[in-house]
């Protein structure tokens with residue numbers, strides 16, 4: 016479309032006016048919804064747009080400029096007259112829509128008002144604790160004041176005056192122009208009162224209504240051109256509009272209506288924001304109808320907890336970071352220690368091997384075959400012991416008293432001789448070193464040799480009565496084998512097999 020140019024927010028009225036002039040010379044810029052207007056309406060759109068942008072910019076200041084719309088002036092007029100009729104209501108000189116509606120919500124003011132104008136119009140008025148504007152005071156339950164409102168509206172209708180909906184008083188967040196009907200109703204009561212006072216209730220009673228602005232037209236900005244024209248016609252139709260104002264041309268009227276709507280809209284937004292900020296949003300949208308809900312306190316408490324948690328999280332992160340650093344340095348230290356230990360273990364292993372080699376070499380030097388002699392204690396039935404001498408070097412001298420003096424002694428040489436009083440442990444101690452050689456891979460054989468009853472079984476197995484005391488070499492050797500196996504379990508795994516055979520009369524007997 017050649018007539019359309021970019022729609023952008025205007026910073027101030029001068030820019031808006033310049034744009035409007037440019038648009039009037041041929042360019043059209045506007046919200047999408049108004050593009051369909053005819054060329055002569057371009058300047059209207061521009062002017063409205065400029066006014067809206069100016070208002071939006073100024074609304075950021077939160078504090079409203081003095082309202083100048085005719086709807087606001089009518090509201091101020093209605094409020095002033097109300098106070099003159101029923102006494103002070105605590106309203107400011109220029110009350111906002113919210114302020115205005117709040118003092119009427121309980122219906123008490125309205126009922127008192129209409130009873131002053133038309134005594135007995137409302138028979139039963141339910142009094143309330145306070146009619147003053149105060150957001151902190153809890154409103155009475157709906158059923159208490161709803162009856163006042165209903166009775167008031169019935170009385171208004173009886174007087175053939177314009178009424179409003181009871182729901183118009185109940186809204187928490189007002190929309191632009193939502194108080195228009197209420198203001199109209201009160202001002203019509205004012206006109207009615209003056210008509211009665213000055214004309215004695217004789218003749219026609221005229222009252223002024225607010226310009227009828229269609230919210231549908233205002234809100235549905237995508238309306239078609241014909242819809243808009245129809246709305247304009249409706250507004251300017253003298254038959255349909257009961258107003259004493261002069262009917263302006265449609266463009267000016269449109270500008271004025273939109274400007275007023277935007278003023279009221281902005282005023283209500285400012286009021287709601289101020290209300291929320293000053294009162295901590297004591298009436299939240301989840302608790303419609305309750306003034307003192309605790310959601311705001313809960314939100315505040317959660318915010319505080321969240322802040323605390325964030326602080327804790329931040330501290331925990333710092334702690335974790337310092338712990339990570341500490342852990343890293345500890346790991347480095349541990350690594351170097353392990354490396355040292357590894358080197359030491361390697362050296363130890365090497366030393367152990369050398370030690371074992373030397374040990375086994377020593378066993379070899381001691382002799383691969385060692386012969387020990389153990390003297391069995393003599394029993395009571397036996398004759399006097401034949402042992403003449405037991406030397407520490409393994410020598411043994413026995414004496415046979417039956418033989419001649421020269422041949423009576425006979426000497427023997429062993430690796431070691433154990434006397435009759437030697438215990439099992441003493442005998443085993445000399446063979447124990449050979450058991451360790453077995454674990455290092457050497458073959459070892461220990462056996463007992465001697466005549467019947469000389470004590471072979473006693474030395475190798477233990478007492479014939481099966482007592483666990485005085486265990487023989489076999490048991491003590493096996494105990495040592497398993498103990499060494501357990502000690503070296505981390506280094507090497509041993510398997511132990513046991514086999515028992517008996518040789519009797521040169522015959523191999525397997526049990």
Ligand SMILES: Nc1ncnc2c1ncn2[C@@H]1O[C@H](COP(=O)(O)OP(=O)(O)OP(=O)(O)O)[C@@H](O)[C@H]1O
Nearest residue numbers: 390391392466467468469470471472473474478479
């Ligand atoms: N050192 C000792 N102290 C005490 N008692 C012993 C000792 N040596 C052997 N005896 C006892 O002597 C008896 C004979 O010993 P033992 O049975 O061990 O002889 P042996 O050589 O095994 O005989 P065999 O060849 O007939 O089997 C047993 O009653 C045993 O308890």
